[in-house]
Amino acid sequence: MTTNILFLSTPKRWAEYEPPLTHALAATGLDFRLAEELPAAEVDYIVYAPGGATDHDFTQFPRLKAVLSLWAGIETVIENPTLTAPLARMVDHGLTQGMVEWVTGHVLRHHLGMDAHILGQNGIWEPIAPPLARDRRVTILGLGTLGTACGRALASLGFPVSGWSRNPKTVEGITCLSGPDGLKQALSTADILVLLLPDTPATRDLLNAQTIAQLPQGSVVLNPGRGTLIEDAALLAALDSGQIAHATLDAFRIEPLPADDPYWAHPKVTVTPHIASETRATTASEVIAENVRRGEAGEPLLHLVDRALGY
Template identity: 65%
Template sequence: MPNILFAARSEKWEDYEHLLRAALEAEGLDCTLATDLAPDTVDYIVYAPNASVQDFTPFTRLKAVLNLWAGVEQVVGNPTLKVPLARMVDEEGLTQGMVEWVTGHVLRHHLGMDAHIVNPDRTWDTTPPPLSKDRPVTILGFGALGQACAAQLAALGFPVTGWSRTPKDLDGVLTSHGDDGLDAALSSAQILVLLLPDTPATTDLLNADRLARLPQGAVILNPGRGPLIDDDALLAALDAGRIAHATLDVFRTEPLPRDHPFWAHPHVTVTPHIASTTRPDSAARVIARNIARAESGAPLLHVVDRSAGY
C-alpha cells in the first residue's frame, strides 16, 4: 500500500483531495494520501514547486515525484532530488487549453479582429484579410503542446513550421531543427508562437538579432515561458514597427508588475498566465495512472531529462 504525500499550497489540497482519491481508487490502488506524512514513510510526492518541501533528503524510500505543473524549471535542478521526476502532460486539460489559446489568438491576429472590436473612429475598411494558406505560422518548441497546436492550425489551412532542437516529424507540418533550422523558421514566420521550456539554452532565445530575422510586421505569441524573450529587445522592435504586436501570457516576474511597460504599450496584449493551466480533474487522473504504472512495474510516463532540463 503506497503512501502518497500531497505537497502543494493548502488551497490546492481542497481542489485535489477528493479528485485524487477517486482517481487512485479507479486505478485499483489502495493507498494513503495525505499532506502530513512522515518523510521516511513516503513513496510518492504529488508536487507543486512552490510547496514548502524543498529538501528531499529525508524522503528515504521515495520512488518518484509527480509534478502538478507542466513546467519543471523550479525543481529540476534541486540537488537533493535523486528519484525520477515526472512532469505534467495532460492532453485532456493542459494540452487542450493551450491549443484553444494559441488557435484563438492566431485567428485573432490573422483576421485583424482588434481593429473591428475597438474602432472609435468608425472606419469602414473593406480590405479582407488573407486566407490562412497565405499566413505562415512558426512554432518554436515541438513537444506535445507544440505538436498539438501545429496540428490544429494546419487543419485550418495555415502553413505551419515546427522548430525543435532535435529532429521531429508531424504529418502536414514542415519541421526544422538546430541553429540553422531556427534561422529559416524565423524568416518565414508572419505569426510566431513560443512553446519552448525555460532552460539555460532558451533564455533570451528571442533576442534583438533573432527578432530582426522575422518578417516585417510579424506577430509574436508567447504562452511558453517569460525568459524566452529579451523584454527590452521586444519593446524596441515594437516601437520601431518591426514587430506589429506581441500577445504575452508569461513573464519573468508574475504577476506582471503594474509599472511594467508591457501594460501600457499599445501593441502588447497581456494575458495573466491562463493559456494552459492544470485542471485538477484531468490532472488527478494523469497522476493516478502514473502511480499505478509504477506500482505495477511499468516505467513512469513523462520522466524529465535532467540534462536537458525538461
C-alpha cells in the same frame, strides 16, 4: 501494502485536488493514503506544485519513488540537488487542449485583424478582408506535445505551419526544422510566431535583438511558453520600431506581472495571466494516478524528465 502519497503544495491546491485525486487513485485499485502531511520516512510518492518555497529537502524522504509534478514546467525543481528520485512533468489532455484553444484563438485573432473591429473604427468604413489562412505563415518554436498539437490544429485550418526544435522531428502537416540554420529559416517565414519551448539554459533569451531581426517586418509574437524565452528589452524595442506589430504574452519572468511593468501599458502588447496551459484538476489527477499505478506495477513512468536536456 499501503502506498503513501504526499501532496506537497498549498492549502488552496489541496482543497482543489483532494477530491479528484482521491477519485482517480481509487479507480486504480491501489490501497493508498493521500495527505498533506505524512511521516517523511513513509512517503512513497510526492505530488508537487510549489506555491512558495521551492528549495525543499527531498533527502528527508528515504523511500521516495518519484516526484510527480502538476505543472508542465519543472524549472522550479529540476535543479534541486536533493532530488535524485525520478521526476515526471505534467502532460495531460486537458492542459494540451487548453493550450491548443489559446494558441488557435489568438492566431485567428491576429490573422483576421479582430482587434480593429472589437476596439472600434471611429466611424470609418474600411472593408479590407484579411488574406486566407493559406497565405499567413505560422511558425512554432518547440515541437513537444504542446507545440505539435497546436501545429496540427493550425495546419487543419489551412495555415502553412513550420515547427522548429533543437533535434530533428517529423510531424505530418508541419514543415519541421532543427538546428541553428533551421531556426533562421523558421524565423524568416514567421508572420505569426508562437513560442512553446521549455525553460532551459539553451532556450533562455532565444528571442533577442538578433533573432527578432530575422522575423518578417510586422510579424506577431505569441508567447504561451516561458517568460525566459524573451529578452524583454529587445521585444519592447522591436514593438516601438514596428519590426513586431503586436505581442500577446501569457508567460513572464516575474509572475504575477508587476503593476509597473512596461508590458501593461504598451499599446501593442496583450497580457494574459498565465492561463494558456493551466492544469485542470480532473484530468491532471488522472495522469498522477496512472503514474502511481505504473510505479507500483513496476512499469515505466509517463513523462519522465531528462535532466540532461532540462525537461
